[in-house]
Amino acid sequence: MAGRRTNLALLVLLAAAILTGALAYAIGSGWGRVAVIAHGVVGLGLLVLAPWKSAIARRGLRRRRPGSWASVALTVLAGLAVLFGILHGTGLVVDLGPVTAMQVHVGAALLSLPFAVGHVVARRVRPRRTDLSRRALLRAGAVVGGAGLAYAGVEGVVRVTGLPGSDRRFTGSYERGSGRPEEMPVTQWLNDAVPEVDAASWRLEVASGSEVVRRWSYEELAGFDDRVRATLDCTGGWYADQVWEGAWLSRLLPPTGQGRSIRVVSVTGYPRRFPIGDASRLLVATRVGGRPLDAGHGFPARVVAPGRRGFWWVKWIARVEASPVPWWLQWPFPVT
Numbered sequence: 001m002a003g004r005r006t007n008l009a010l011l012v013l014l015a016a017a018i019l020t021g022a023l024a025y026a027i028g029s030g031w032g033r034v035a036v037i038a039h040g041v042v043g044l045g046l047l048v049l050a051p052w053k054s055a056i057a058r059r060g061l062r063r064r065r066p067g068s069w070a071s072v073a074l075t076v077l078a079g080l081a082v083l084f085g086i087l088h089g090t091g092l093v094v095d096l097g098p099v100t101a102m103q104v105h106v107g108a109a110l111l112s113l114p115f116a117v118g119h120v121v122a123r124r125v126r127p128r129r130t131d132l133s134r135r136a137l138l139r140a141g142a143v144v145g146g147a148g149l150a151y152a153g154v155e156g157v158v159r160v161t162g163l164p165g166s167d168r169r170f171t172g173s174y175e176r177g178s179g180r181p182e183e184m185p186v187t188q189w190l191n192d193a194v195p196e197v198d199a200a201s202w203r204l205e206v207a208s209g210s211e212v213v214r215r216w217s218y219e220e221l222a223g224f225d226d227r228v229r230a231t232l233d234c235t236g237g238w239y240a241d242q243v244w245e246g247a248w249l250s251r252l253l254p255p256t257g258q259g260r261s262i263r264v265v266s267v268t269g270y271p272r273r274f275p276i277g278d279a280s281r282l283l284v285a286t287r288v289g290g291r292p293l294d295a296g297h298g299f300p301a302r303v304v305a306p307g308r309r310g311f312w313w314v315k316w317i318a319r320v321e322a323s324p325v326p327w328w329l330q331w332p333f334p335v336t
């Protein structure tokens with residue numbers, strides 16, 4: 001395959017890997033499976049192109065241009081992303097002490113991005129009309145086919161050998177502590193820390209815009225016994241199925257519910273904004289597995305958002321606010 005087309009194919013695959021990876025993280029329902037499988041195929045597609053790219057890279061490195069260190073950094077980071085993606089997907093390595101293979105995977109992928117952009121900008125490859133010729137499209141099809149075979153091969157080996165990867169959820173996550181909340185990991189997004197909250201003085205503020213319309217005490221909330229079985233699925237690559245108890249959020253809001261979204265904020269300032277229509281499906285939980293939440297899992301109260309990934313499940317909630325702002329006017333993923 002011509003070097004130029006190999007590079008173009010790499011560009012398309014890289015963009016597709018970021019896009020499908022982000023979708024795999026954003027979708028918590030069964031549809032996420034499509035994104036997760038597409039992501040695996042695209043990610044392994046980079047490996048399929050590796051033999052062709054290594055010829056290009058060797059030629060390029062011989063030219064000793066300034067900035068080739070950045071290309072080496074890109075190679076290392078993209079290589080780590082692929083390696084840790086496979087380690088996670090097969091289950092060969094899932095937990096690495098303080099971090100998970102999944103976190104290393106996404107970290108390496110995101111770090112590789114600025115290098116990839118710099119790489120491409122410095123070596124502009126212009127598409128040509130013949131890139132859409134019958135022959136070129138057949139070759140592109142062969143790359144996708146090869147990637148699909150690679151994916152099927154990896155999945156096949158995982159299933160046949162019974163590697164841990166054969167037990168992962170459709171999001172790619174591994175079961176940790178279902179039905180045993182005390183064994184469930186305590187996870188924060190990037191940099192939040194578990195606070196000590198005094199239940200006696202704590203109140204859950206319910207606001208309509210900036211006006212506080214109600215303050216619920218812990219005693220009052222603990223009196224509700226709405227219940228839901230739901231799966232907490234962390235983007236760090238694990239999930240747990242638990243029975244959560246508390247009050248449906250719609251029961252805590254004023255009946256004249258107005259606005260387009262509900263903004264939930266924790267004692268520590270961690271925010272998430274939900275569509276207003278979700279209020280009857282979001283649980284403000286005070287208990288899990290029949291016992292009060294512990295500090296790590298959100299005491300005094302947390303959000304349980306069935307069908308949404310873990311970063312929506314705000315712990316240590318302090319305030320819920322009906323607001324005129326649409327729910328999608330926020331970062332798709334928390335920023336801190």
Ligand code: HEM
Nearest residue numbers: 007008010011057059060061068071072074075078123125
């Ligand atoms: C994961 C993706 C990629 C990796 C790991 C990678 C790695 C490398 C390396 C190590 C070199 C040789 C050193 C250098 O010339 O700086 C190189 C050269 C090059 N790369 Fe990439 N690259 C990737 C993607 C791309 C993409 C997406 C494009 C363009 C759209 C591209 C275009 C080129 C070009 C034009 C050269 C110069 C070849 C020469 O001078 O003969 N690369 N790449």
Ligand code: HEM
Nearest residue numbers: 017018021022024025040043044081082085086089109172
């Ligand atoms: C340079 C960019 C990326 C590359 C090359 C890449 C590549 C891969 C590969 C090769 C796998 C293993 C597939 C398998 O064996 O089943 C994988 C898995 C995964 N990646 Fe990525 N990835 C990238 C970026 C991302 C990003 C940005 C995210 C999330 C925001 C992400 C999320 C995932 C998830 C959730 C899995 C697990 C899928 C499963 O278990 O089947 N990836 N990735």
Ligand SMILES: Nc1nc2c(c(=O)[nH]1)N[C@H]1C(S)=C(S)[C@@H](COP(=O)(O)O)O[C@H]1N2
Nearest residue numbers: 186187188189192234266270297310313315
């Ligand atoms: N206040 C707050 N709530 C939070 C987070 C956080 O960083 N701060 N992390 C979220 C993420 S990413 C996950 S996966 C779950 C983890 O819940 P657990 O620690 O009870 O397992 O909490 C969510 N709620």
Ligand SMILES: [Mo]
Nearest residue numbers: 234235236310
């Ligand atoms: Mo998470």
